[in-house]
Amino acid sequence: MIFRMATREDLPAVLALLADEDRVVDPASIVVDEAQERAFAAIGADARNEMLVLTDDDGAAVLGCLQLTYIPGLGQNGRDRALVEAVRIRADRRGGGLGAELMKLAADRARERGCGLVQLTSNKRRTAAHRFYERLGFARSHEGFKLHLES
Incomplete structure (x- = not known):
């Protein structure tokens, strides 16, 4: 497996992973819109954001992805924290x-950057994902809240 920063060529495959976590979506069927292009470019241009992919050995197929955002703060003795978002493994490759x-x-990257904490949120309905994160050592330490803003 190859773990690397996502490139623009990976964007349809990443969006396919995010489109439906229960089935494999063909990246060729994904139409990348202008907002997604802007968001991907902004992630790439920001030194505190990384969109990472896991590919097969020849790099041809994107099998997983996640976004890491490094957040400065006064807690953790002034150490950054890493926020993990958009974690997906292709449906036909889970369990391995x-x-x-x-x-x-991702945790290794955060540690190398001096982060004192890795955090994530997960939809309350994703119980299998919660068991997965707990097996990795993540603790349910906080209750999360979100406010969707209408434009």
Whole structure:
């Protein structure tokens, strides 16, 4: 497996992973819109954001992805924290350890950057994902809240 920063060519595959976590979506069927292009470019241009992919050995197929955002703060003795978002492993490749490997590599990146904490949120309906994160050592320490803003 290859773990690397996502490139523009990976964007349809990443969006396919995010489109439906229960089935494999063909990246060729994904139409990338202008807002997604802007968001991907902004992630790439921001030194505190990384969109990472896990590919097969030849790099041709994106099997997983996640976004890491490094957040400065006064807590944790002034150490950054890493926020993990958009974690996905392709539906037909789950259960083989790829997700654990992806999360381990993300934690290693955060540790290398001096982060004192890795955090994430997960939809309350994703009970299998919650068991997965707990197996990796994540603790349910806080209750999360979100406010969707209408434009």
